[in-house]
Amino acid sequence: MPFTFNAGEYPELPGCYLMRNAEGDILYVGKSKSLRNRLRSYFTKNHELKRIRQLVGEIASIEVVLVNNEAESLLLENNLIKLHKPPYNRALKRDDTGYAYLRLTAERYPRLELYFRGSGEQHADADPDGLPRLGPIKDSGYRDTLFAFISDHYGLRTCETMPKKVCLLYHIGRCCGICEGKVTDAEYAERARAAARLLANKGEGLIEALYRQMEDYAARLEFERAQKLLVGIRSLEQAAGKQIVEREADIDQDVLYFGEDHVMIAEVREGMLRDFRLEALDRTTEEAACDLFLIERYAGERPDELIVNAVADPNSVRAALRRRGDKPLTITQPKRGVKRELLQLCKTNYEYRLDRLRGEGRTGGQA
Numbered sequence: 001m002p003f004t005f006n007a008g009e010y011p012e013l014p015g016c017y018l019m020r021n022a023e024g025d026i027l028y029v030g031k032s033k034s035l036r037n038r039l040r041s042y043f044t045k046n047h048e049l050k051r052i053r054q055l056v057g058e059i060a061s062i063e064v065v066l067v068n069n070e071a072e073s074l075l076l077e078n079n080l081i082k083l084h085k086p087p088y089n090r091a092l093k094r095d096d097t098g099y100a101y102l103r104l105t106a107e108r109y110p111r112l113e114l115y116f117r118g119s120g121e122q123h124a125d126a127d128p129d130g131l132p133r134l135g136p137i138k139d140s141g142y143r144d145t146l147f148a149f150i151s152d153h154y155g156l157r158t159c160e161t162m163p164k165k166v167c168l169l170y171h172i173g174r175c176c177g178i179c180e181g182k183v184t185d186a187e188y189a190e191r192a193r194a195a196a197r198l199l200a201n202k203g204e205g206l207i208e209a210l211y212r213q214m215e216d217y218a219a220r221l222e223f224e225r226a227q228k229l230l231v232g233i234r235s236l237e238q239a240a241g242k243q244i245v246e247r248e249a250d251i252d253q254d255v256l257y258f259g260e261d262h263v264m265i266a267e268v269r270e271g272m273l274r275d276f277r278l279e280a281l282d283r284t285t286e287e288a289a290c291d292l293f294l295i296e297r298y299a300g301e302r303p304d305e306l307i308v309n310a311v312a313d314p315n316s317v318r319a320a321l322r323r324r325g326d327k328p329l330t331i332t333q334p335k336r337g338v339k340r341e342l343l344q345l346c347k348t349n350y351e352y353r354l355d356r357l358r359g360e361g362r363t364g365g366q367a
Contacts (some may be wrong), residue, residue: 003059005043009356010036014073015066016080019088022060028088031077033070055088065276066348068341079272100143102150102199103133109178109185110192111157112150114143134199149232150198151175154191155183252303255339257346258290258310264350266342268303276346278353288312294331295320305330307339309347 012034019028032038039062047053065080067073081089104110115133137143151158155176158169162179169175176183176191183191198210210233217226249271257264261283267275279297283289290310294317298306304327311317314331321329334340 002057003061005039005062007036007040009359010039010062010064011066011352012036013066014068014070015064016073016076018063018065018080018084019055019059019086020061020063021058024061026084026086027058028055028086029077029080029084031073033073035064035066051088064352066345066352068345076273079274083274100137101133102137102143102147104192104196104199109157109162109188110195111159112147112195114147150195153229153232154195156191156195251305253305253307253342254303255307255342255346256294256309257343257350258293258308259350259354262350262354263290263293264346264353266346266349268342273342276349276353278350278357291317302329305332307332307334307343309333309343 014031014033015035016029016031017035017039018026019030021027030038042052042056042059047056065076067076100114102112102114105113134146137146150156152174155174157175157178159167159179164179166175166177166180166182170177170180170182176188178185178188210229214226214229214233217223217229249268252270253268255266255268258281261281263279263281265277265279266273267277281289281293290308291312294306294308294311298321302321306329308331311331311333314333317331318329332339334343
């Protein structure tokens, strides 16, 4: 039976969409700042590309995941494509097509480098000396600006193979000249440590750290350095975008929003949001319904942390799920911060998904 598209079922909000065939297999993952408009375009145009016509002909259902802004939709789309590898997604097939991270190398004289985090990569702040990394960076312009700013501001070398004599970058003030001994090893090491501290301030913390550094320069009457830093801050602020879909984290988390008779579960693996699932909730034992759900669902494999909006007795849940040799389970009911924002995003998707289910029940329409 051909899929019937009803634009009113889809919100004019940013997010990702997953197109599935009759067997439930994901055919295509896309994103848009207005899901309704983007999805409408598949069903109201005469597409020239045979690939798109074939895709539309195979669609049996469309699932959407709502996010807060376009930056999050870009990152989530990348995560979902790498996770599910849909046959109609031609882009993002190579290992280096994820969003970029910046990190310092573990060489004797560290330099800033760009690398791409794949969905199957095991988390490690992978450098032997534990130097941090910054990302994900969705915008190439912001990435290049940030790369140049950090390298230039701290005078770090950018050459992969160090020359024996200084190059043009030294003469125009963009490198400290470590190759020719223009600074000592100790001074270069301090420059690298300062850059590492800056990288450790992820997201908005990066900009805040730069402002603090600028104020420090001004307090020491180093006005030229303060002004140069301010110019860099302004250029970074123009390109930066807040997002919670992909973060640096070395733990796995599930975010659970409990409603009246369903629970929405968001899966976050090593900081990467990967999936939302709506599951039924048995409220016959009202007081302990959430606790029983957690104990039954995570009796086998479980993440390191559960972020929840409701739990009656977290100590009892932790005790029931304790297993010898595993890390202790963390159960968090956040009041603020990124975890609270993840829980709110879970609630948003819960409300949308439940409204849609109820609408289908009233009309007998398709998902």
